[in-house]
Amino acid sequence: GQQLNQSPQSMFIQEGEDVSMNCTSSSIFNTWLWYKQDPGEGPVLLIALYKAGELTSNGRLTAQFGITRKDSFLNISASIPSDVGIYFCAGSRLKGGATNKLIFGTGTLLAVQP
Amino acid sequence: GAVVSQHPSRVICKSGTSVKIECRSLDFQATTMFWYRQFPKKSLMLMATSNEGSKATYEQGVEKDKFLINHASLTLSTLTVTSAHPEDSSFYICSARREETQYFGPGTRLLVL
Numbered sequence: 001g002q003q004l005n006q007s008p009q010s011m012f013i014q015e016g017e018d019v020s021m022n023c024t025s026s027s028i029f030n031t032w033l034w035y036k037q038d039p040g041e042g043p044v045l046l047i048a049l050y051k052a053g054e055l056t057s058n059g060r061l062t063a064q065f066g067i068t069r070k071d072s073f074l075n076i077s078a079s080i081p082s083d084v085g086i087y088f089c090a091g092s093r094l095k096g097g098a099t100n101k102l103i104f105g106t107g108t109l110l111a112v113q114p
Numbered sequence: 115g116a117v118v119s120q121h122p123s124r125v126i127c128k129s130g131t132s133v134k135i136e137c138r139s140l141d142f143q144a145t146t147m148f149w150y151r152q153f154p155k156k157s158l159m160l161m162a163t164s165n166e167g168s169k170a171t172y173e174q175g176v177e178k179d180k181f182l183i184n185h186a187s188l189t190l191s192t193l194t195v196t197s198a199h200p201e202d203s204s205f206y207i208c209s210a211r212r213e214e215t216q217y218f219g220p221g222t223r224l225l226v227l
Contacts, residue, residue, distance in 0.1 A: 003157055033215075033216075035218070040205075040221070040223070041220055041221060042118075042120075042207045042209075042218035042219050042220045042221045043158070043207070043218045044218070045215060045216075045217065045218075048215055088157060088158070101148065101160050101163060101173075102148075102160070102216060104157045104158045104159075105157065106157050107156075107157050
């Protein structure tokens with residue numbers, strides 16, 4: 001199945017550092033979602049973006065819906081050990097990520113050293 | 115937030131047997147649920163879209179007779195892996211639609227011996 005290109009594939013950082021990851025597609029999406037998955041668990045929604053150019057924050061997390069509708073990025077500021085996990089972007093081609101199936105990114109593994 | 119549960123969380127079965135996995139939306143009604151499969155260190159791959167009161171829509175390459183989906187109520191969808199084989203061993207995750215968002219269950223680890 002189709003997947004979105006997500007980078008970097010993995011990141012190993014020190015506690016307190018800022019993190020940035022992005023997701024790109026060759027086609028347009030109307031919704032971008034960012035999830036975090038801990039080992040052996042299901043993904044947990046972090047941020048949902050529904051409008052091109054939209055910039056949304058959730059605590060130390062900030063995500064933006066690219067103007068071209070073909071990309072999105074997620075920033076984590078002042079990382080802490082519990083930020084460890086795999087981060088996935090997901091896109092949907094209909095308004096609202098729920099009404100149509102999601103296409104997932106390849107994931108970014110984040111490791112934070114105390 | 116919306117809560118989605120899955121049962122069982124882990125199951126081990128013998129080759130040739132069938133396994134049923136339940137997905138429940140605990141505090142909201144979901145007319146649409148989704149079933150995903152995830153291999154180790156890989157992303158989620160959509161298997162099928164489960165619609166309450168109608169037939170599920172399967173993704174290309176997913177055998178509908180192998181993976182039976184039933185969405186009999188607004189809070190429950192089931193995935194039955196029929197005549198399971200070792201290659202069916204995987205992490206199966208469901209999600210439920212609530213308004214504009216999909217909420218995921220905790221996943222079910224299936225091991226077929």
